[in-house]
Amino acid sequence: MTSQPASTTYPPTGELAPTPQTTLLIRNVRPYGEGEPVDIRISDGHIVEIGADIAATTDTVIDGGGQILLPGLVDIHVHLREPGREDTETILTGSQAAAAGGFTAVFTMANTNPVCDQPIIAESVWAKGQRYGICDVHPIGSITQGLAGTTLTEFGMMRQSAAKVRMFSDDGMCVANPLLMRRAVEYAAGEDVLLAQHCEEPTLTDGACAHEGAIAGKLGLRGWPRVAEEAIVARDAILARDYAGRVHICHASTAGTVELVKFAKDRDMPVTAEVTPHHLLLDDRRLETFDGVNRVNPPLREQSDTAALQQALLDGTIDCVATDHAPHGQEDKACEFNLARPGMLGLETSLAIIAKLFIETGKADWRFVAKVMSENPAKIVRLPGHGRPIAVGEPANLCIVSDNQTWTVDGQALHSKASNTPYEAMEFGCKVTHTILRGRVTYDNGTPADPRA
Numbered sequence: 001m002t003s004q005p006a007s008t009t010y011p012p013t014g015e016l017a018p019t020p021q022t023t024l025l026i027r028n029v030r031p032y033g034e035g036e037p038v039d040i041r042i043s044d045g046h047i048v049e050i051g052a053d054i055a056a057t058t059d060t061v062i063d064g065g066g067q068i069l070l071p072g073l074v075d076i077h078v079h080l081r082e083p084g085r086e087d088t089e090t091i092l093t094g095s096q097a098a099a100a101g102g103f104t105a106v107f108t109m110a111n112t113n114p115v116c117d118q119p120i121i122a123e124s125v126w127a128k129g130q131r132y133g134i135c136d137v138h139p140i141g142s143i144t145q146g147l148a149g150t151t152l153t154e155f156g157m158m159r160q161s162a163a164k165v166r167m168f169s170d171d172g173m174c175v176a177n178p179l180l181m182r183r184a185v186e187y188a189a190g191e192d193v194l195l196a197q198h199c200e201e202p203t204l205t206d207g208a209c210a211h212e213g214a215i216a217g218k219l220g221l222r223g224w225p226r227v228a229e230e231a232i233v234a235r236d237a238i239l240a241r242d243y244a245g246r247v248h249i250c251h252a253s254t255a256g257t258v259e260l261v262k263f264a265k266d267r268d269m270p271v272t273a274e275v276t277p278h279h280l281l282l283d284d285r286r287l288e289t290f291d292g293v294n295r296v297n298p299p300l301r302e303q304s305d306t307a308a309l310q311q312a313l314l315d316g317t318i319d320c321v322a323t324d325h326a327p328h329g330q331e332d333k334a335c336e337f338n339l340a341r342p343g344m345l346g347l348e349t350s351l352a353i354i355a356k357l358f359i360e361t362g363k364a365d366w367r368f369v370a371k372v373m374s375e376n377p378a379k380i381v382r383l384p385g386h387g388r389p390i391a392v393g394e395p396a397n398l399c400i401v402s403d404n405q406t407w408t409v410d411g412q413a414l415h416s417k418a419s420n421t422p423y424e425a426m427e428f429g430c431k432v433t434h435t436i437l438r439g440r441v442t443y444d445n446g447t448p449a450d451p452r453a
């Protein structure tokens with residue numbers, strides 16, 4: 001009789017992998033960047049003491065250097081490419097990139113090969129993440145089988161699997177058929193799962209690769225108009241209202257989407273929305289270089305859109321930041337602009353961008369960052385154990401951020417397997433120095449943890 005390999009049997013119940021029985025003392029950190037520095041003692045994966053000058057009786061001591069302590073970040077929109085494109089990213093390298101960015105939980109999209117449209121695939125993604133122990137990797141199930149947009153997947157079976165799938169999306173593709181989306185919303189309501197929609201009416205974006213505007217016109221690039229996004233946002237908000245399923249708007253990119261989400265929220269429709277760091281920071285002037293690294297879907301828009309998106313994140317119309325981390329190989333990016341695959345890396349630069357836009361400008365504080373990058377995303381997917389307050393008794397999912405460490409982005413030096421960052425050679429003023437997942441140090445000053453044995 002042969003025993004099954006650990007990779008297929010672990011974790012059998014869908015629970016989290018056991019917490020290592022080590023203790024950790026974090027010295028000299030300021031929770032949320034406020035007040036005098038404190039020490040934090042962690043045991044059995046939880047915060048057990050917060051105070052000044054705690055005695056070092058622990059296995060490991062970290063010196064926080066007086067820096068900012070935040071709850072571990074949560075990203076509800078990444079692409080880790082496993083299974084199918086392990087040449088560009090894997091669950092391991094994606095977990096390490098996530099830890100380097102301050103994340104303790106990520107949700108990985110279903111558009112892998114094979115598509116994550118059944119429990120066995122979701123369970124294998126979940127089990128690998130837990131075995132490595134560097135970041136909680138939650139699989140997102142597809143809404144339709146094979147992302148084909150014709151037949152719904154079994155939300156209930158995936159919800160009840162060891163992976164406990166709590167979010168479904170055909171991201172990369174829009175569930176465009178209104179009757180199918182209506183059925184999905186009804187099914188999601190019954191199973192209490194979240195539907196994340198990639199809002200793109202496909203008949204309006206056929207062959208498009210850039211925001212429809214003056215710059216695309218001048219460059220001769222086929223335009224992707226705002227209405228293609230906004231038409232689906234409006235439709236799905238009304239479906240959510242009428243059939244009581246929770247709908248989440250992926251990567252909001254236009255000022256009109258902001259108005260529609262506000263309209264929906266003002267009327268208590270069960271709608272939430274995310275925005276990516278690149279749609280907050282970059283605009284379509286980037287396209288002048290024809291560099292495929294700037295191709296993304298939805299496309300980079302205009303300055304009036306980035307301004308509206310920034311304001312919407314500040315005032316709570318948009319709930320959270322999600323990176324849409326999308327690794328691609330050189331062969332898929334270093335080609336004609338309209339042939340480049342859409343997508344950009346995001347995990348390792350997102351916190352620096354949010355700090356640049358909101359902290360360094362004085363528009364917001366670190367409590368705001370904790371809210372939009374940890375607390376709100378965890379709430380949207382109803383994820384226990386993450387996005388929690390920094391307090392005694394809470395799970396020790398944390399990151400330490402230095403706000404006086406200038407660094408320059410070097411795609412080759414990122415921990416992701418790919419290097420398609422649009423921020424190459426840009427300088428930022430904030431950097432994650434440590435990440436801690438249930439008491440385990442998963443990132444330490446430039447070095448992500450190795451997978452747990």
Ligand SMILES: [Zn+2]
Pocket residue numbers: 171172173198250251297298
């Ligand atoms: Zn998408």
